[in-house]
Amino acid sequence: MPNIKSSVKSMKVDAKRRARNVFEKTRIKKAQKLVLAAVAAGDAAA
Known part of the structure; x- marks a missing residue:
């Protein structure tokens, strides 16, 4: 765990990102699988 305030904030931001x-x-990846x-299957509508 970092001691510097900016490092603590960086850890929080990094976790969110x-x-x-x-x-x-x-x-x-899910969208890509559906398209492939x-x-x-030769489905032109998709």
Whole structure:
């Protein structure tokens, strides 16, 4: 655990950013899988 105030804040901000990045990466991967599955199935509507 850091002792410097700015380092503590950096840790908090980094944790929030990391959580947001994980969420967005997961969302993108799921969308990508859906598109690839639709292309493989020949579904033009998707």
